[in-house]
Amino acid sequence: MTPQEALVAAVHPLLFLYRNAADGHFPPADGGVLVLPPLPARLECSAALTGYAVVATGMGH
Numbered sequence: 001m002t003p004q005e006a007l008v009a010a011v012h013p014l015l016f017l018y019r020n021a022a023d024g025h026f027p028p029a030d031g032g033v034l035v036l037p038p039l040p041a042r043l044e045c046s047a048a049l050t051g052y053a054v055v056a057t058g059m060g061h
Helices: 003-011 013-022
Strands: 032-036 045-049 052-056
Touching: 013 032, 013 045, 013 052
Parallel strands: 032 052
Antiparallel strands: 045 052
């Protein structure tokens, strides 16, 4: 992992996922769901890539 990648990952894991996708590195299209903590200011979101979903939420935390 480069220093820039480490910085992006430290901000929020969702940004690291988006950066990887922008570089052509996608998660497996296996129907999986990744649950992450909420973004700063307790913002929540969901995102979908082909065959893969991501949810950033405070539920269960």
